[in-house]
Amino acid sequence: MxxxxxxxxxxxxxxxxxxxxxHLDDLASLIHRQDEAGNGVLVLGSTGEGLAQSLEHKKQVVKTASSLNIDVPIMVGVGGFNLRNQIEWIEYCHQFDVDSFLLVTPLYAKPGAKGQVQWFKSLLDTADRPCMLYNVPSRTGISMSPLVLKELADHPNFHAVKEASGSIDDYQQYRKAAKDIAFYSGDDALLPFFAMAGCHGLVSVAANVWPHATHEYVSRSLDGRGPELLPLWQECTDALFKGPNPVPAKVLLHEKEEIEHSTLHPPLTEDDVEDISLLKNADNMIEQWYSEIE
Structure with a gap:
């Protein structure tokens, strides 16, 4: 696939x-829920607290995810600031049944355009699977340079971009730099706007708690019906981001009894969700909407 x-x-x-x-049993359960909804699964991204996990925990996540009998693809997050470590991580993952990699812009160092090209080319050269490049300046401290897309657009392992700058203007500049590359929105609420500008899909946080409803939201947005859904999804995803990601998502999953605990890696804490009623209200709104269209 x-x-x-x-x-x-x-x-x-x-x-x-x-x-x-x-909690590997809960991990397997969450992945099976996504499989039932027909959603691809990204493990160890920023929502998966990938950089906070120990190497042994990361290995356990990949082993578990790749061992399940599912039909949807598994993508594995690759991110940090030590190139050798990222290359070794990709090489380790090659032994498992994973379908692709998410390669994030290097963290903290704020490299220039040519440094970014060298970073991504090294990772793309190492990978023997399709890759999605990830622009998320709010987390990395630097935006992906359009030169990356211009220089690497023809690389055989470069298949897509996850654009999470929150800027439609940036998205359009990237599209000009790599017209044949598929773009995915990294922001749930912005999908209708990205869809009108020709994006291919969504990498979603909301789908953790609303897998089937988010699948329908994506389908309708890509069919041009997103603007009519925007008020509902804007309000509900705002509630899901009233606190650092993935804190509210884990709190709501625990409230819905989809996971046993809402434990997070410090410095993240569930104490930053001060009003769970906002999350419960958003959950009710989405579930009601989805029940009415089934």
Whole structure:
């Protein structure tokens, strides 16, 4: 299956026990829920607290995800600031049944355009699977340079971009730089706007808690019906981001009894969700909307 055969990837949370160990049974359950909804699964992205996980925990996540009998593709997050570590991580993942990699702009160092090209080319050269490049300046401290897209657009392993700058203007500039590359919105609420500008799909946080409803939202947005859904999804996703991601998502999943604990890696804490009623109200609104259209 091609990376771009799937229009919705869920940036999956990583469930943990109260002591911080992985809750692999809950992880498997969440992945099966996404499989039932027909959503691709991204593990160990920023929503999955990938950079906070120990190497052993990351290995356990990949082993578990790749061992399940599912039909949807598995994407694995690759991110940090040490190039050798990222290359070794990709090489490790090659032994498992994963379908693609998400390659994030290097963190903290704020490299220039040519440094970014060298970084991404090294990772693309290492990977033997399709890759999605990830622009998220709010987390990395630097925007992906359009030169990356111009220089690497013809690389055989470069298949897509996840654009999460929150800027339609930036998205349009990237599209000009790589017209044949598929673009995915990294912002749930902006999907209708990105869809009108020709994006291919969504990498979603909301799909963690609303897998079937988000799948329908993506389908309708890509069919040109997104603007009519925007008020509902804007309000509900605003509630889901009233606190640092993935804190509200884990709190709501725990409230819905989809995961046993809402444990997070410090410095993230569920205490930053001060009013769970906002999340519960958003959940009710989405569930009601989806029940009415089924």
């Amino acid at each position: 091609s990376l771009t055969d799937t229009q919705l990837y869920t940036a999956l949370v990583t469930p943990m026990k109260e002591n911080g160990d992985l």
